Amino acid sequence: MLFSPNQMHIPDGFLSGIVSIVLWLVSIAVLAIALRKTNKTLGDREIPLMGVLAAAIFAGQMLNFSITGGTSGHLLGAALATILLGPWSAVLVLTSVVAIQALIFQDGGLLALGANIFNMAIVGVFSANLVYTLIRKVSMGKSWSILVGGFVAAWTSIFIASLAAALELSISGTSPANLSIPAMGGIHALIGIGEGLITTGALAFIYASRRDLFTPEKAEAGTGKLVLIAGGILTLILAILSPLASSHPDGLEWVAEQQGFIEKAQEAVYNLIPDYTFPGIDNPTLSTIIAGVIGAILVFGVAFTVAKLQKKQAAN
Amino acid sequence: MRTHDFYEPRVSVVHQSDARVKVILTLAFILAINLLPPGTWANYLLFLSLIFSAEILSRLGIGYHLKRSLLALPFVLAALPLLFTLPSPYHSIPIFGVNLQISQPGLERFLSIAVRSWISIQAAILLAASTRFPDLMIALRMLKIPPIFVAIISLMWRYLFVIIEEATRLERARSSRSGAAPYGSARPGGRVWWRAKVTGGMVGNLFLRSLERSDRIYAAMLSRGYNGNPPTATIAPLNRQETLTIVLGLLTFLFLLFTGLTLGV
Numbered sequence: 001m002l003f004s005p006n007q008m009h010i011p012d013g014f015l016s017g018i019v020s021i022v023l024w025l026v027s028i029a030v031l032a033i034a035l036r037k038t039n040k041t042l043g044d045r046e047i048p049l050m051g052v053l054a055a056a057i058f059a060g061q062m063l064n065f066s067i068t069g070g071t072s073g074h075l076l077g078a079a080l081a082t083i084l085l086g087p088w089s090a091v092l093v094l095t096s097v098v099a100i101q102a103l104i105f106q107d108g109g110l111l112a113l114g115a116n117i118f119n120m121a122i123v124g125v126f127s128a129n130l131v132y133t134l135i136r137k138v139s140m141g142k143s144w145s146i147l148v149g150g151f152v153a154a155w156t157s158i159f160i161a162s163l164a165a166a167l168e169l170s171i172s173g174t175s176p177a178n179l180s181i182p183a184m185g186g187i188h189a190l191i192g193i194g195e196g197l198i199t200t201g202a203l204a205f206i207y208a209s210r211r212d213l214f215t216p217e218k219a220e221a222g223t224g225k226l227v228l229i230a231g232g233i234l235t236l237i238l239a240i241l242s243p244l245a246s247s248h249p250d251g252l253e254w255v256a257e258q259q260g261f262i263e264k265a266q267e268a269v270y271n272l273i274p275d276y277t278f279p280g281i282d283n284p285t286l287s288t289i290i291a292g293v294i295g296a297i298l299v300f301g302v303a304f305t306v307a308k309l310q311k312k313q314a315a316n
Numbered sequence: 317m318r319t320h321d322f323y324e325p326r327v328s329v330v331h332q333s334d335a336r337v338k339v340i341l342t343l344a345f346i347l348a349i350n351l352l353p354p355g356t357w358a359n360y361l362l363f364l365s366l367i368f369s370a371e372i373l374s375r376l377g378i379g380y381h382l383k384r385s386l387l388a389l390p391f392v393l394a395a396l397p398l399l400f401t402l403p404s405p406y407h408s409i410p411i412f413g414v415n416l417q418i419s420q421p422g423l424e425r426f427l428s429i430a431v432r433s434w435i436s437i438q439a440a441i442l443l444a445a446s447t448r449f450p451d452l453m454i455a456l457r458m459l460k461i462p463p464i465f466v467a468i469i470s471l472m473w474r475y476l477f478v479i480i481e482e483a484t485r486l487e488r489a490r491s492s493r494s495g496a497a498p499y500g501s502a503r504p505g506g507r508v509w510w511r512a513k514v515t516g517g518m519v520g521n522l523f524l525r526s527l528e529r530s531d532r533i534y535a536a537m538l539s540r541g542y543n544g545n546p547p548t549a550t551i552a553p554l555n556r557q558e559t560l561t562i563v564l565g566l567l568t569f570l571f572l573l574f575t576g577l578t579l580g581v
Contacts, residue, residue, distance in 0.1 A: 011388035012440070013433025014395065017351035035462055044544030047464065048537060049530045051471025056526035058476060059483040060519045065511040075519055084523070096469050100476070103452065104322050106387055106440050109433075111346045174429055175394045176401045194512060201516015202523060210524055 008076070008165055008188075009101060009116055012109025016172040023168070024114025030122050031095060037088040050089060054096040057081060060202075061097075065194075075198045078124030078161070079132070079154035083146070083203065084213060087129040087227050094121035119164045123234050128157035130231030146207060146214060147200050154199035155192035160235055162188030163242045170245055181246035324445045330374035335451035336458050337558050341565045342443040346436045348569040352576040354428035359576035360435070366568070367438045374446050384445075385437045395429045398422045449473055454551055463545075475533070479526055486518045 015023075038046065057077040064074035077097070081090035098116050101107040108116045132153035139145035166184035170177035206213060325331070330338070349363045371378050402422030408415045447455075453470050457463060494506070494514065506514070534542075554562070 011391050011433050012346055012350060012436030013388075013429055013431075014391060015350075017347065020350065031465070035464060039464070044542070045530075045534045047467050047544075048471055048533045049527070051468045052475050052479070052526050052530035052533060053523070054468065054472040055476040055479045056523050058472070059479045060522055062480065063483055063487060063515055063518050063522070065508075065515040074515075080519070080523070092465070092468060096465075096472050099469060100472060102440070104444050104449070104473075106384065106437055106444065109346070109388075109436055110343060110440050111350055111436065169394055173425065174398070176397050179397045179401075180394060197509065197512035198516040198519055201513040202520030203516075204513075205517040205520030206524060210527075213527075 008120060008162060009098070009108030010112045010119075010165060010168070011106075012111045014109075014172065014174045015112050015115055015168055016174075017111075019168055019172045020111045020115060023118045024111075027095075027114045027117040027122060030091065031117075034088045034091040038092060041088075046089070050085075050093050050096070053081070053085065054093045054100075057093060058097050058100065065198075074194070076120065076124065076158060076161075076195055078120060078157040079128035079150060079195070080199050080202055082125045082128045082157075083132055083150055083153065083199075084206070087125050087224075087231075090125045090129075091121050094125060097121075115165075115168055119161045119168075123164045123238065124157040124161040126227065126231035127160040127235045128153040130228055130235060131156045133228060143207070146203055150203040151196040151200045154196040155189075156235070158188050158192035158195045159185065160238050162191075163238045167238065167242055167245060177245040181242045185242065322444055323448055324376055324380070326375040326446070328373060328375040328446070330370060330442065331446045333561070334554065334558050335447045335455040336554060337561055338443055338447055339452070339455040339459065340562055342439050344566055344569050345439050348573045349432055349435055351573055352432070355424045356428075356576040359572050360428070360431050362572055363435050364431075367435055367442070370442055371438065374442060376442070376445055380445075381438045381441050384441045385434055388433055388437045391433070392430050395426050398426045398429075454549075458551060471533075475526075475529070479522070479529075482525060483518075483522055486522060490514065490518065 057075075057080075060075050060077055060080075062074065078090065078094055081093050085093060095117050098108065098120050099113065102110055102113045102116065132149040135149035135152060136145050139148075162184045163181065166175070166181040167177070169175040169180050169184075174180075345363070345367070349360070352359055352363075367381075368378055371381050399418050399422045400416075402419040402425060405420050406417045407420060407423075409418050410416075443452075450470075453466050456469075457466050
């Protein structure tokens with residue numbers, strides 16, 4: 001088994017100093033809440049539990065399966081940890097994994113660690129939790145929804161986390177948004193399928209052998225309002241902001257254009273008005289936002305329809 | 317899996333200095349170089365010479381760091397489009413008979429990102445290679461990282477290689493019974509869905525084994541008098557020389573950052 005650097009771990013140098021610092025602050029704030037929440041609800045046995053499970057996630061990331069021609073799929077584990085441990089513990093466990101990877105293995109930078117924690121341990125966990133909880137709710141807690149919810153949650157966590165990474169890179173002026181967001185999003189939409197399959201396989205195995213781990217209390221932890229709202233906001237913002245950013249030729253160039261635009265506007269306001277008769281309607285930004293929202297609605301729609309159909313079948 | 321060559325024991329000034337000094341200076345070093353504007357080549361060069369001298373002082377040598385720093389290289393692809401998307405002046409560069417239009421600010425920014433990343437990762441490698449894990453944890457505690465968190469990370473590290481061995485055994489069992497291709501280009505067994513499901517089952521298995529292991533570990537900790545608070549040794553305060561090293565290091569980085577920000581190239 002070779003240690004393979006993950007695409008999602010951003011090394012130092014690729015994020016601007018400001019972006020790194022802001023994301024560090026955000027991550028520290030969320031981690032403080034997570035520590036407080038887990039301290040309140042969990043006993044003293046949770047320290048060894050979380051430490052060992054963090055090691056298990058790390059080792060689980062090394063188990064891979066060959067897809068084709070030398071490429072292989074492996075796990076990130078945000079959704080699996082969220083489903084089995086609840087969101088707040090999952091945030092701590094994944095933060096430990098990402099921190100050790102940066103500190104010892106140089107997989108991901110130290111200054112960029114705040115961003116990597118944000119992407120994988122916070123965005124990954126909260127978006128997975130949102131999707132999983134919704135699907136569980138809709139299915140009225142039927143056992144099949146553990147697997148379906150697990151698959152969709154795993155896919156969402158990878159996809160949304162990769163959008164976050166791509167967005168950070170383009171805000172930093174490292175990668176043009178119109179290339180990095182479709183590229184990162186596209187690759188991880190595929191990687192997410194692998195994540196979904198492994199997560200489903202793992203959940204199926206655990207459900208068969210240790211059904212007691214899917215206790216109602218665990219599920220309760222994921223339905224806290226704060227957790228769901230945070231998940232919803234993060235997921236929606238990233239789903240909407242990414243097409244917005246990628247419809248501009250380049251984050252920095254866009255800013256430059258805007259500045260140029262303002263200068264020009266100050267010089268000759270009247271010359272510009274004919275060109276921009278109805279700002280916002282004949283606008284690629286708007287159409288890509290709408291496309292993004294429709295895409296998100298479609299994904300949720302399919303999940304809901306499948307859930308509804310299954311429920312009807314179960315009722316008959 | 318290279319398990320034990322992350323820490324490289326040497327008798328050197330760098331290895332012997334306090335982990336807290338190293339952690340603070342490494343973080344400050346990386347922060348400073350990442351705050352430098354692109355194209356401040358003189359300052360990049362000075363930062364590079366600083367890290368090179370530290371590498372020589374550590375007796376690990378520059379070559380060792382160069383080899384390990386290749387890890388972050390593939391990520392440079394993410395910044396490559398800058399060469400073509402940033403504004404003019406463009407330079408036409410013939411490559412394989414094709415004239416590529418490369419933007420000068422784009423090239424400047426791309427090289428800056430690559431150099432910045434390369435210097436940063438060398439600092440991180442030096443820290444990991446010259447500091448023992450327990451010392452690193454003490455340094456983290458001094459940096460006000462919550463003790464519970466440090467305890468989780470320490471326990472993770474303590475059992476990481478045990479569980480990696482467990483995972484290796486699972487993988488060896490799979491290779492010997494199903495799913496592995498006998499040689500590079502051969503088709504592996506089963507369909508890709510099936511292989512994914514098997515891997516999922518293995519991950520689930522690993523998870524359950526780890527869960528059971530954590531129960532045993534907890535029992536063992538209780539038997540040694542664990543009461544919910546991770547035992548923490550008292551840490552000696554930094555002595556005058558160590559404080560002086562930190563202050564001098566920070567001043568150097570600040571000076572290099574300041575000149576980079578104000579004087580430009």
